[in-house]
Amino acid sequence: MFFPIAHTYLSPPLLVALGFVIGIFGGFFGVGGSFLAGPALFALGMPFNFVVGTDLAHIVGKSIVAARRHRALGNIDLRLALVMVVGTILGSEVGVQAIEELKRRANINQVVGAVTIIVLTTMAGFVAWESWATISQQKKRIKMPGASQGKEDAFAFDHIAKAVQKVKLAPVLSLPHSGIESVSLWAIVAVAFVGGLFSGFLGGGAGYIRMPSMVYLLGIPTHVAIGTDLFEIIISAGYGTIRHALHGNVDVLVALVMQTGAAIGAQIGANLTQYFTGPRIRLAFAPLPLIGALLVAYGLITGHHH
Amino acid sequence: MIPVKKRVLRPFLIEIALYAVFVLAYFLSVLHFLGGWLGDLFEHQREWYAAVTIILVVVQAAGLELLTGWILRWVRQRLE
Numbered sequence: 239m240f241f242p243i244a245h246t247y248l249s250p251p252l253l254v255a256l257g258f259v260i261g262i263f264g265g266f267f268g269v270g271g272s273f274l275a276g277p278a279l280f281a282l283g284m285p286f287n288f289v290v291g292t293d294l295a296h297i298v299g300k301s302i303v304a305a306r307r308h309r310a311l312g313n314i315d316l317r318l319a320l321v322m323v324v325g326t327i328l329g330s331e332v333g334v335q336a337i338e339e340l341k342r343r344a345n346i347n348q349v350v351g352a353v354t355i356i357v358l359t360t361m362a363g364f365v366a367w368e369s370w371a372t373i374s375q376q377k378k379r380i381k382m383p384g385a386s387q388g389k390e391d392a393f394a395f396d397h398i399a400k401a402v403q404k405v406k407l408a409p410v411l412s413l414p415h416s417g418i419e420s421v422s423l424w425a426i427v428a429v430a431f432v433g434g435l436f437s438g439f440l441g442g443g444a445g446y447i448r449m450p451s452m453v454y455l456l457g458i459p460t461h462v463a464i465g466t467d468l469f470e471i472i473i474s475a476g477y478g479t480i481r482h483a484l485h486g487n488v489d490v491l492v493a494l495v496m497q498t499g500a501a502i503g504a505q506i507g508a509n510l511t512q513y514f515t516g517p518r519i520r521l522a523f524a525p526l527p528l529i530g531a532l533l534v535a536y537g538l539i540t541g542h543h544h
Numbered sequence: 545m546i547p548v549k550k551r552v553l554r555p556f557l558i559e560i561a562l563y564a565v566f567v568l569a570y571f572l573s574v575l576h577f578l579g580g581w582l583g584d585l586f587e588h589q590r591e592w593y594a595a596v597t598i599i600l601v602v603v604q605a606a607g608l609e610l611l612t613g614w615i616l617r618w619v620r621q622r623l624e
Binding site: 241242295307 | 563578608
């Protein structure tokens with residue numbers, strides 16, 4: 239089928255299938271799925287200038303479907319999401335400006351790229367270790383007589399979140415939906431800002447940074463972090479879509495076709511979270527930051543910024 | 545007790561088949577007619593194109609969510 243805006247021929251069944259797969263990822267992990275959609279759209283033959291913007295447009299639609307499902311499951315903390323939007327948009331703007339500035343300076347890209355790879359790889363290793371340790375602890379508890387398997391989230395490593403929650407820098411917010419008595423607004427904005435920074439630097443939503451950051455730095459339960467991240471992505475990716483559309487980088491027809499597959503996939507992914515505990519979702523999530531690291535490594539080797 | 549295959553897989557496959565029919569009809573009608581108009585907007589009125597883009601994405605997402613929810617409920621009622 240010919241898509242007149244991007245001036246290219248693309249296969250609608252393949253676009254629907256791609257949307258379906260990314261929808262499952264998005265609904266289950268609370269990520270946009272750009273690490274998969276971007277390279278796949280490019281491989282299908284879409285001109286590169288349309289890839290990032292079109293992907294963002296499709297992310298908005300998919301996240302609406304997944305977030306509605308997560309809302310029905312009680313997995314969205316609206317107060318947290320609205321505060322995070324501010325930090326994400328600020329971080330994203332700074333990330334985009336920073337990458338433009340860094341392009342003008344020799345070797346800085348390599349340094350930042352290398353640091354990013356180390357951060358993402360460390361995060362993947364940490365999430366894998368922590369979730370594995372939590373699952374092992376839970377198994378031991380179940381074997382003990384009289385022990386019950388609670389539905390609430392469990393962490394083997396919650397020291398940082400507890401320390402962050404002790405910082406009482408005003409204004410301090412209460413997040414009852416996430417089970418957090420008090421946390422500084424600035425801590426939430428800072429976590430969102432870092433996620434936005436990676437988003438601006440690497441493209442896409444950078445959910446593979448934001449979701450674990452919400453869990454480990456703020457102490458948000460995994461299911462709520464997934465739902466809230468998706469809600470937050472609707473607004474931040476919507477903002478990005480409008481910006482890219484104004485610059486002529488969005489083929490809305492391609493995004494709409496992908497969205498038809500993503501609508502089903504996102505619901506499946508969101509519903510699947512009911513059958514997995516927080517630590518098991520985090521364990522399955524662990525490889526995703528590695529994909530982000532590979533994208534950065536690819537960019538460094540080929541000199542192409544994704 | 546209803547086997548898992550019948551309880552989960554069958555409604556899902558029927559839902560996918562029904563959904564595919566709707567989506568195919570959607571491609572052939574709406575996207576076909578919208579293509580030219582959106583192409584014109586993209587070339588000549590970029591601000592309007594950006595606004596229409598976000599509206600279409602949001603409206604379609606809400607519509608698809610309602611459609612898939614309705615199909616799933618309808619299939620489950622028929623199978624029960």
